[in-house]
Amino acid sequence: MCYAIPAKLVAIDGQTGTIDYFGEKRQILLDLDDVAVGDYVYAQGGVLVRKIPPKEAEEILEHWQTIFFELKKTDAALSKIDQNKLSSNALAVLQKVNLRKSLTPDEMLSLFNLQDEQELKVLYEIANNVRQRExxxxxxxxxxxxxxxxxxxxxxxxxxxxxxxxxxxxxxxxxxxxxxxxxxxxxxxxxxxxxxxxxxxxxxxxxxxxxxxxxxxxxxxxxxxxxxxxxxxxxxxxxxxxxxxxxxxxxxxxxxxxxxxxxxxxxxxxxxxxxxxxxxxxxxxxxxxxxxxxxxxxxxxxxxxxxxxxxxxxxxxxxxxxxxxxxxxxxxxxxxxxxxxxxxxxxxxxxxxxxxxxxxxxxxxxxxxxxxxxxxxxxxxxxxxxxxxxxxxxxxxxxxxxxxxxxxxxxxxxxxxxxxxxxxxxxxxxxxxxxxxxxx
Ligand code: SF4
Known part of the structure; x- marks a missing residue:
């Protein structure tokens, strides 16, 4: 997933480009002909949508260079989970997800059947943690x-x-x-x-x-x-x-x-x-x-x-x-x-x-x-x-x-x-x- 701020195109391999956001790399589809390594671009949904003049991109990025990392810290703090506090069931779900193993329909059903407020809170926290990791x-x-x-x-x-x-x-x-x-x-x-x-x-x-x-x-x-x-x-x-x-x-x-x-x-x-x-x-x-x-x-x-x-x-x-x-x-x-x-x-x-x-x-x-x-x-x-x-x-x-x-x-x-x-x-x-x- 892309950020809606300028990125630098750092590599091209056929129709695939690698872009860089302050050191973070993403792969995108190069949907414009006239692009070269070193260009600044906007990408959305994994697709290159626009080239940006370097001066304009650099000015925008100057604004973002601190905020970009501050936002990351906030997100990381909000998506942290304390595994010691998880029940054995919640821990089992997390371990399966971490190992990229699919949940069985019965396991999914048991999550849909949860009613207890505390258990639901944990369910959402784990999902948020997985989202942040990915x-x-x-x-x-x-x-x-x-x-x-x-x-x-x-x-x-x-x-x-x-x-x-x-x-x-x-x-x-x-x-x-x-x-x-x-x-x-x-x-x-x-x-x-x-x-x-x-x-x-x-x-x-x-x-x-x-x-x-x-x-x-x-x-x-x-x-x-x-x-x-x-x-x-x-x-x-x-x-x-x-x-x-x-x-x-x-x-x-x-x-x-x-x-x-x-x-x-x-x-x-x-x-x-x-x-x-x-x-x-x-x-x-x-x-x-x-x-x-x-x-x-x-x-x-x-x-x-x-x-x-x-x-x-x-x-x-x-x-x-x-x-x-x-x-x-x-x-x-x-x-x-x-x-x-x-x-x-x-x-x-x-x-x-x-x-x-x-x-x-x-x-x-x-x-x-x-x-x-x-x-x-x-x-x-x-x-x-x-x-x-x-x-x-x-x-x-x-x-x-x-x-x-x-x-x-x-x-x-x-x-x-x-x-x-x-x-x-x-x-x-x-x-x-x-x-x-x-x-x-
Ligand atoms: S939900 Fe059905 S009726 Fe409504 S806009 Fe979509 S196709 Fe049309």
Whole structure:
């Protein structure tokens, strides 16, 4: 996982480059032709996204040379565990994870069945410790632009399903490009997620223009468009999209068929595999808390997610929107999501795990707690405010009324408090760092 600060390219081997952040090395895909050893670059999701003039890079790095290490100290302190205090069960889990041995389904089930507050605390602490060991304090921060709330599907829990009555919007390609430009130029984002319902008004030509123009801005272009043909996804890859988010939602065929009418689990899984094979940086995962779902289903979900070998996992709590068939279903507990994140961290210790915005809607503190339970990746909603309010996939969406600047500042502040994610997103947010905040 990359930091969102400049790195120096120190070696090139074919399409693979080695970059250096203050002595810390990472491997990346060289997705630009015109680069040479010694160049300063930005990389995101393991992909080189932009070259930076040396003077500009050196000025930014001068700002980071102390803070970079301070953040690491904070993160290391917060992720320390005292093995002497672990129960024999907790120690056994840790030892297996440390030896990179997979947990058995029964062992996973025993973790999902934990209820005792102290035992849960230990579970999350171990997951956080494994995250820190694998990734250090790096974390992705993606900006997400929700560009259309039209959808041709009727999922039983979704607030923008076809039959839902609500004001609909479609951003024009020019508006999307302009929102992306603002995110890059004004706020410093290096990775943008372009997300919509399954809206076929955006044909290949429109999507290609959108991706091509945004890739030119020197960012990782992440698409989240739902089921589209492999041909479309291939064209978008060729236009410069390098990452894709497509969750399979549940591995339980019956639940899938009942709650996502007209769509098919097998097709979705096939597409996810094809996207990986095309070379996309793949994010996938599932929803937690469907009615009738058991802990065994969650374990099967985790196993399917691992089998798909993504670069990033995404788990959202079920929050059925008003006026949808599932509205009024029992609320998912925050601990069930945190357990899912922690167990996923044990099952695929080197993975990237996203904190979804839905999690924040479930509970104000959940974002921070998820980052301390094994998660290491974030999204900030940067959809223009008048559209953001209409992308109501679930009720009471966190962040809809906030200005983008405020969301960025709050996120960066929280990440600094946790010693995470050196990022020059929003230089203004960096400059307003309260003194001493990153000390550990
Ligand atoms: S969950 Fe996705 S595919 Fe289903 S209705 Fe909502 S936006 Fe459409």
């Amino acid at each position: 990734h250090g304090n790096s974390s992705c921060i993606h900006g997400v632009i929700e560009f259309s709330n039209y959808c041709s599907n009727n999922c039983h829990y979704c607030g923008i399903r076809k039959d839902q009555e609500l004001p609909r919007y479609r951003m024009s390609i020019e508006e999307i490009i302009s929102a992306a430009k603002e995110a890059v130029d004004e706020y410093g984002f290096k990775a943008l997620v372009l997300q919509s319902g399954e809206d076929f008004w955006y044909d290949d030509a429109k999507l290609i223009t959108m991706v091509r123009e945004i890739r030119k801005m020197g960012v990782l272009v992440f698409v989240s468009l739902g089921l589209r043909s492999k041909g479309t996804y291939q064209k978008l890859y060729d236009a410069g999209a390098r990452a894709v988010l497509l969750r399979f939602e549940t591995s339980n065929k019956d639940i899938f068929a009942k709650l996502r009418p007209g769509t098919n689990l097998a097709d979705r899984v096939q597409l996810i595999k094809a996207l990986k094979a095309m070379g996309y940086v793949l994010a996938t995962g599932f929803i937690v808390g469907f009615p009738g779902e058991t802990n065994n289903d969650l374990i099967q979900n985790i196993l399917l997610a691992k089998y798909l070998a993504p670069d990033m996992y995404s788990f959202g709590p079920l929050i059925p929107a008003s006026n949808t068939p599932l509205f009024g279903s029992p609320k998912v507990s925050k601990d069930l999501i945190l357990k899912t994140i922690a167990v996923m961290r044990f099952i695929d210790s080197n993975s990237n795990i996203l904190v979804t915005t839905a999690l924040e809607t479930l509970d104000r503190n959940a974002k921070q707690e998820a980052l301390l339970a094994g998660a290491n990746s974030m999204m900030i909603n940067i959809t223009p405010k008048h559209y953001k309010e209409l992308y109501k996939i679930y009720d009471d969406k966190a962040d809809v009324t906030k200005e983008i600047k405020q969301s960025i500042q709050e996120t960066v502040k929280m990440l600094y408090e946790l010693g995470r994610a050196p990022t020059d997103i929003a230089a203004h947010a960096v400059k307003t760092r309260p003194s001493g905040q990153a000390r550990g």
